[in-house]
Amino acid sequence: MWTYCNPVSIHFGVGEFSRIASLIDNRAYAVVTYGDAYFRGLLQQLELTAGSAVFVVDTIAPNPDFVMLDAACGAMTAAARRPEVIVAIGGGSVLDAAKVLATGAMGFDAVREHLESDGASESLPVAAIPLIAVPTTAGTGSEVTSWATVWDTENAQKYSLARNDLYPSHAVVDPELMRSLPLDQTISTGLDALSHALESIWNVNFNPVSANFAVDAAKSVMKNLIPLSKNLDDLTLRSHMAEAAIKAGLAFSNTRTALAHSLSYPVTLHHGVPHGIACSFMLPDVMRSALGASVECDQTLKRVFGENLEAGADRLTEFLTELGVNSDPGSFGVASEEWGNWINAAIDGARGKNFIGHREQVHAVFNQVGSEPG
Ligand SMILES: NC(=O)c1ccc[n+]([C@@H]2O[C@H](COP(=O)([O-])OP(=O)(O)OC[C@H]3O[C@@H](n4cnc5c(N)ncnc54)[C@H](O)[C@@H]3O)[C@@H](O)[C@H]2O)c1
Ligand SMILES: [Fe+2]
Known part of the structure; x- marks a missing residue:
């Protein structure tokens, strides 16, 4: 339903x-x-x-x-x-x-x-x-x-x-x-849209309308953001990204966000990392934590990344790297103990509760010793 x-x-x-x-x-x-x-x-x-x-x-x-x-x-x-x-x-x-x-x-x-x-x-x-x-x-x-x-x-x-x-x-x-938006903000805001799209897929509020918007949005960001970062004045690429951001918005307007956003807030509050980077640098690990948790989530992710979702998560890491975004929290000054605490808090946070993955899998993927499985 x-x-x-x-x-x-x-x-x-x-x-x-x-x-x-x-x-x-x-x-x-x-x-x-x-x-x-x-x-x-x-x-x-x-x-x-x-x-x-x-x-x-x-x-x-x-x-x-x-x-x-x-x-x-x-x-x-x-x-x-x-x-x-x-x-x-x-x-x-x-x-x-x-x-x-x-x-x-x-x-x-x-x-x-x-x-x-x-x-x-x-x-x-x-x-x-x-x-x-x-x-x-x-x-x-x-x-x-x-x-x-x-x-x-x-x-x-x-x-x-x-x-x-x-x-x-x-x-x-x-x-x-949007033509006047500088490179850094073009990248961070574009990645925010990607995060909204993916977060609406690995979400307990998953629905097929949001899923269609999310698939379109995620594919478009992965296709257009790197070319746009090399040609900020290109109005066609700006239009594709503007449309992708709306579609991602339409997707998560009915699901809200999930674990990546829950993890992002302390990164922004304590280390001043712009929202779009803070909610996207860990997307590959959040994706790996979601795999296998729900058939409809896996099927929807395959529409974005192809049949091999582990390879898709690797591709996501490469995509972020090419945009200059390091997937390691340490690169933003986050200490490993701090990160471990935030992962536990993020799973239990309002947005974290929207995430379909299991706590054990999150800890296994993020390589953290966490609290008791819940
Ligand atoms: N309400 C929601 O659904 C929702 C969703 C995601 C994020 N957010 C929030 O949105 C905020 C981030 O917004 P944002 O990422 O769009 O950035 P922003 O509004 O904070 O702007 C970032 C910078 O870009 C500049 N800028 C914006 N447009 C420009 C343009 N066309 N040309 C030149 N400079 C321009 C601004 O002056 C600013 O310095 C965060 O507070 C975040 O939490 C809200
Ligand atoms: Fe966001």
């Missing part, structure tokens, strides 16, 4: 940015974006066609954290006019920050209370402000998911804000906006 639902209207194509004004449709709108020149230019371009935004937050930095979000929500509650729609123009950090603002009309303390109570507190408004998501990276899939990753950097904690009304009403995906 399975269900699948994704309510986001997707507008895809070069030049689609110019369509946003018609989607705003004369509503009072706010913009959330980064502060640098390229994004200020996009804001100006939008305001030429849609009129002035009632409010702009342009202070977003990678991995939106409590301090930055507190200031942004404060500025929004102090603004003269409440927006009827929020337009988020940027990568996952911008899209996720916009989701927090969409529920932050009563200030950030209410959001914090909700996050720290694991969603139990009813401190947030009944309805979130509608969102138009305009991704400028091809990776997170946040334009088609109903959650935001929120970081409490000071206390080394990661939270997930998850509500059905945080699905953007529209995703406007214009590959032209």
